Amino acid sequence: MADIVFWIISALTVMSAAFVVLNNQLVYSAVALLFTLFGTAGLYVFLWADFIAGIQILVYVGGILVLVIFGIMLTNKIKSVRISHKSMQQGVGGVVIFWFFIFLFLALTKAPWVVTEAIEPVGTVRGIGILLLTDYLLPFEIISVLLLGALIGAAVLSRGDS
Amino acid sequence: MIENPMILFPLLILFLPLLSFIIVIFFGNKLPRQGDWVAVGSIVTTFLLACYLFLQMFLNYDPDFSHGASFSWINLGEFKINLGILVDNLTIVMLLIVTLVSSCTHIFSLAYMKGDIRYNRYFAYLGLFTFSMNGIVLADNLISMYMSWELVGVSSYLLIGHWFEKDSAANASKKAFLTNRVGDIGFFIGIMLLYSAVGAFAFNPIFESIAGGQAIAGTTLTIAGLGIFMGAVGKSSQFPLHIWLPDAMEGPTPVSALMHAATMVAAGVYMCVRLFPIFTPSALIVIAYIGAITAILAALIAVSQNDIKKVLAYSTVSQLGFMILAVGTGVYTAAFFHLLTHAMFKANLFYCSGSVIHSMHHALHKAHDHDTDPQDMRNMGGFKDKMPITYFSMLVSTLAIAGVPLFSGFLSKDAILAGTLSFAQHHPEHFLLPFFGFLAAALTAFYMFRLIFMTFHGNPNIKSIVKNIHESPKEMTSPIVLLGSLSFFIFYTLPHNFNPMKDKGWFTDLIVPRNSAVPGSLTANEIAEYAHHAHYLAMGLSLIVASIGILLAYLMYQKKVISAKNISEKFGFFYDWSLNKFYFDENYNRYLYQPFLRLAHTISWLDWEFYDKYFINGFGKLTKLLSTVSGKFDYSGIDQGFVDGFGRASNTVGKLLRNVQTGRLQNYLLFVVAGILVIIIAQAF
Amino acid sequence: MNSLDSYLFISSMLFCLGLFGVITRRNAIAVLMGVELILNAANINFVAFSKFNGMNLDGHIFALLVIVLAAAEAAVALAIIINIYNNMNTVNIDDVSELKR
Numbered sequence: 001m002a003d004i005v006f007w008i009i010s011a012l013t014v015m016s017a018a019f020v021v022l023n024n025q026l027v028y029s030a031v032a033l034l035f036t037l038f039g040t041a042g043l044y045v046f047l048w049a050d051f052i053a054g055i056q057i058l059v060y061v062g063g064i065l066v067l068v069i070f071g072i073m074l075t076n077k078i079k080s081v082r083i084s085h086k087s088m089q090q091g092v093g094g095v096v097i098f099w100f101f102i103f104l105f106l107a108l109t110k111a112p113w114v115v116t117e118a119i120e121p122v123g124t125v126r127g128i129g130i131l132l133l134t135d136y137l138l139p140f141e142i143i144s145v146l147l148l149g150a151l152i153g154a155a156v157l158s159r160g161d162s
Numbered sequence: 163m164i165e166n167p168m169i170l171f172p173l174l175i176l177f178l179p180l181l182s183f184i185i186v187i188f189f190g191n192k193l194p195r196q197g198d199w200v201a202v203g204s205i206v207t208t209f210l211l212a213c214y215l216f217l218q219m220f221l222n223y224d225p226d227f228s229h230g231a232s233f234s235w236i237n238l239g240e241f242k243i244n245l246g247i248l249v250d251n252l253t254i255v256m257l258l259i260v261t262l263v264s265s266c267t268h269i270f271s272l273a274y275m276k277g278d279i280r281y282n283r284y285f286a287y288l289g290l291f292t293f294s295m296n297g298i299v300l301a302d303n304l305i306s307m308y309m310s311w312e313l314v315g316v317s318s319y320l321l322i323g324h325w326f327e328k329d330s331a332a333n334a335s336k337k338a339f340l341t342n343r344v345g346d347i348g349f350f351i352g353i354m355l356l357y358s359a360v361g362a363f364a365f366n367p368i369f370e371s372i373a374g375g376q377a378i379a380g381t382t383l384t385i386a387g388l389g390i391f392m393g394a395v396g397k398s399s400q401f402p403l404h405i406w407l408p409d410a411m412e413g414p415t416p417v418s419a420l421m422h423a424a425t426m427v428a429a430g431v432y433m434c435v436r437l438f439p440i441f442t443p444s445a446l447i448v449i450a451y452i453g454a455i456t457a458i459l460a461a462l463i464a465v466s467q468n469d470i471k472k473v474l475a476y477s478t479v480s481q482l483g484f485m486i487l488a489v490g491t492g493v494y495t496a497a498f499f500h501l502l503t504h505a506m507f508k509a510n511l512f513y514c515s516g517s518v519i520h521s522m523h524h525a526l527h528k529a530h531d532h533d534t535d536p537q538d539m540r541n542m543g544g545f546k547d548k549m550p551i552t553y554f555s556m557l558v559s560t561l562a563i564a565g566v567p568l569f570s571g572f573l574s575k576d577a578i579l580a581g582t583l584s585f586a587q588h589h590p591e592h593f594l595l596p597f598f599g600f601l602a603a604a605l606t607a608f609y610m611f612r613l614i615f616m617t618f619h620g621n622p623n624i625k626s627i628v629k630n631i632h633e634s635p636k637e638m639t640s641p642i643v644l645l646g647s648l649s650f651f652i653f654y655t656l657p658h659n660f661n662p663m664k665d666k667g668w669f670t671d672l673i674v675p676r677n678s679a680v681p682g683s684l685t686a687n688e689i690a691e692y693a694h695h696a697h698y699l700a701m702g703l704s705l706i707v708a709s710i711g712i713l714l715a716y717l718m719y720q721k722k723v724i725s726a727k728n729i730s731e732k733f734g735f736f737y738d739w740s741l742n743k744f745y746f747d748e749n750y751n752r753y754l755y756q757p758f759l760r761l762a763h764t765i766s767w768l769d770w771e772f773y774d775k776y777f778i779n780g781f782g783k784l785t786k787l788l789s790t791v792s793g794k795f796d797y798s799g800i801d802q803g804f805v806d807g808f809g810r811a812s813n814t815v816g817k818l819l820r821n822v823q824t825g826r827l828q829n830y831l832l833f834v835v836a837g838i839l840v841i842i843i844a845q846a847f
Numbered sequence: 848m849n850s851l852d853s854y855l856f857i858s859s860m861l862f863c864l865g866l867f868g869v870i871t872r873r874n875a876i877a878v879l880m881g882v883e884l885i886l887n888a889a890n891i892n893f894v895a896f897s898k899f900n901g902m903n904l905d906g907h908i909f910a911l912l913v914i915v916l917a918a919a920e921a922a923v924a925l926a927i928i929i930n931i932y933n934n935m936n937t938v939n940i941d942d943v944s945e946l947k948r
Contacts, residue, residue, distance in 0.1 A: 150919030
């Protein structure tokens, strides 16, 4: 049962990702991206990463995707929901990427992965919180500064000339 | 240290004339009276300062007085040159002479040069001249002495050539300068020889190391001494470089006075006196002979000259020969004494002749006579009553130079002759030295009185002139009177504190001869002792020769008992030689200048015809050919083929690569991914 | 088949699709979406390795940091895109070829 759900979610994720990159309607791509992100969150759940899954939905779906849709709206004269956009060098790109994928696939199947089994934890929030404020305090602080910088930078950039 | 008046005053004496030179040469035209008062004021100030120094010396009466100050001029590790001044009794007396004669010259020139077109320049050069002479006098080392030495040469060049519009003046200044250069080369070689051996330029270290006998001795020292003496030969106009001095009469007469009495020619003698300790006995013999030959030769020439200034010029040469002779025979204080007395009476003689010439000029001008030579004594005569001041003061000086008792020249000449005589007594093989000396003394008396008789006595030769002859203005007569009175003996024999009990004059007490630094030479005491023994004999002899000379002159030119014409015809050969100055100029011209010029012509011909045309031009042609070939190779081979090939290749490749650079970000990204793919494939297989 | 390989397979597919999107899309926002896909693929890898390495939470921390980074990147990128649009009236990347000139 869980396997079936996993494959359904996986298929959903991959297919909507393909839709994102192949579709010609920008808003549709954005909506397909929504499904990909949800699918990814689902995969996280399968990977016992409840906190990351939650964050994925909060930040990606609630933040970044909204931002992307705002971007689409701000950069197009909106007459309908169909905002078409073209692709380029799809033939060469497709061939190269296909072969790239083949090699990736070969690499990940051939590689002797060391797998350590573990039991499912009750929750990961506590562990992540402790790690963030002990071992990863410095990256945490740096990333927060980075976030602040990005915030200010984005504000300054989008303000225009005034 | 500089506050000490014994250092400060000499420095002032040294640099005030330089200051006046700078002011007058640059701003003289803008100053009232063309700045002559600056020059005269500064020089009189230096004279007063020198008087103070002299008085100090006279009152303190310290024969060993010596003071010095120096500063480091060049300091290059091992090579050091200190410039400094040395003040001792010798220096002070010399400073007094220089400033006195220079002051008189300045004052005399006020009238003599009035209205000259280069009036301010003349006074500026006088300042420079005095400065350089003071530099020589005060130098405490050979380098600063040499620098001042050359400055004296330059300023004499400028002053002799003051009226450079006249060819003769321009040539005379050139001649003086070049002749001096010949001597100066020797001087420089001597300095460098001494420096290379001793490693010092200052006098005292040089004396010390010569006395040590280790650093330099024997032939080297003799050569160094003779080299240095060569400087004196040039500057003090000794045989064979005496030829410039008579020509230097082309300069203004006050300049002649200055040059002959105190500044230029005195420099050589002063230098010999100052450096006496370095001369070896062999060098001194050479010096003595040069002096003796100069004395007799110049006297013989002076006998037949008719130009009043030429007579005086040759008499100067002759007297300088006396001084050099004295240096050579070791009685160098006598040389200095003669320098002192000679400075006074010779300056005076020149001023008097200047006064005579001045009034002759005026008289001729009034008579509208522009052909008569105002300097020719044959045109004079009977001026005695017309210009009595000039006459009497010139007579006094003539008596002094002739060596008549009670006048200064008697004292100094007597000292020289005594030294010479005693030298010959101890070295009988050199009997010619006193012989020449006494003969020259007799001739001196003769030609000087010939001058007096021809100029002032007898009947006027040209009547039209005499009535316009009159005494010169006060600016000119006052130096004459001052200097004329200084020809009396009393000024040179004043004892210390005017104490009549002393039997020696201040000069003998204050200017004490130093021992020669050369080991094995006679000490100063021995020389003085010998000279003392010869003293009375010399005095008697010199009296006799002087009276003979005066008597002859009297008989020939006053009483005309003996016809000068007859004698000159009888001894026509000698007369010709004397009149033509022993053909020195002609011989130099024939055997020195002309061969040199011919050699130069030949060399320049060789240089041009062969060296330039074939060698240099050949090189040029060869180079041109080579460069054409290499240029062709360079251009068509390297430039066109190689360098431009590189350019073309890069251009082609660039054009090809340009297609890849689409400017599209995603193309690049595709290339990146493809590149990664390639790397992976390469890794995998 | 709930194994490491299946997760890696899915993430590599996501990665390749994202790369394809980045390479082929002309619209800058669509390129940005491709970048998001790539980041998601990386995140899946992090979390998968974390689980199959004894439930090590380090991978989670990194996933978290990547999400934060993605948010910052999206914000800045969109600001830049809007700026470009304001200046050039287009968001097509191949029209923005100032570099070539």
